[in-house]
Amino acid sequence: MRKQAQFPLRILVVSPPYYEVPPRGYGGVERVCFALVEGLVDRGHEVTLVGVGPRHTKAHYVPTLPVAPTEMADDPVTLEVRHALVAARVIRDLRPDIVHDHTISGLLSAADHPCPTVATVHVALAGPDSFAEIYQSISPAVGLVALSDSQLRDAPDLNWIGRVHNGIPLKPHKGIERKAHHVLYLGRISATKGVDLAIAAARAAKRRLVIAGDATTKTENDYIARTFAPLLCQGVEWVGEIDDARKCDLLAEAGCLILPPRWHEPFGLVVAEATTAGVPVVALRMGALPELLEEGVTGVLCDRPDELPGAINRAFRLPGSVCRARAERRFDARHMVAEYEQIYRACLPR
Structure with missing residues (x-):
């Protein structure tokens, strides 16, 4: 048998x-x-x-x-x-x-x-x-x-x-020790994802923010028109929805990814995508995010939105090679x- x-x-x-x-x-x-x-x-x-x-x-x-x-x-x-x-x-x-x-x-x-x-x-x-x-x-x-x-x-x-x-x-990326030109947000443009919090944090940290994503529902379209669009300003660039090639380019030049959700994040695939590219994640301590990130290695976790600007600046200094090595074993x-x-x-x- x-x-x-x-x-x-x-x-x-x-x-x-x-x-x-x-x-x-x-x-x-x-x-x-x-x-x-x-x-x-x-x-x-x-x-x-x-x-x-x-x-x-x-x-x-x-x-x-x-x-x-x-x-x-x-x-x-x-x-x-x-x-x-x-x-x-x-x-x-x-x-x-x-x-x-x-x-x-x-x-x-x-x-x-x-x-x-x-x-x-x-x-x-x-x-x-x-x-x-x-x-x-x-x-x-x-x-x-x-x-x-x-x-x-x-x-x-x-x-x-x-x-x-x-x-x-897992796939090779353009540079494990990233160029750290900007803070990156990847994902849906919605209130639950906290995009407005990401904008406020990047501006307070005096870092350029690139936002890659768009609405996926009619409710999110309303959020863009009423809340998100008025927040766009110098130093905040919205590039819309992107393909995988453009995502790799943006990750290669990111000092960190920011993820400040207002909901119980069940996972957050973008954490895997960023950290396996050697890009640390700055996140609020919501849902699954604390178990996916290793503090000071693959990211920086915050309890409150007002902690995000300082976390961004700390994440820019984390070595990408160490971040990727830890992340690829997990994801x-x-x-x-x-x-x-x-x-x-x-x-x-x-």
């Missing part, structure tokens, strides 16, 4: 219905899904990805829409339902060994799947943006995976079967893939 850990698995991964996998710009969950799927294929597994838009993966691919609609879609409810129904049909037809769902709507039919279902929780589980009540209501047949210890503490009664930090493929996508494989095998019927 073969040992269970030696045979390849048939795995079906469901990504959200908004962005391509991998995304052209914004799309942290989709970026993680791509790294996971590619890594599983490299480890010899038979993987099917359900997503939207054109195919970019080595895995078998089932698109529910030919073009990715983004979160600005006029009818997101119909979009989510369509995506979930197509995914459920594919699961019934293929009968994989395991389903790994990165959506919420797909979990409505998980109890009817012909195989175990694992779901990664990509959202906050505490505070005004909490999805804890929704996850408390899903079928106990779904095994939940947290992105951080912070999520486990925020909702300890959920059906947790593991915790896996997000990972990214290498190969670790994430191996940990998920262990979870999948533990869920299989004995």
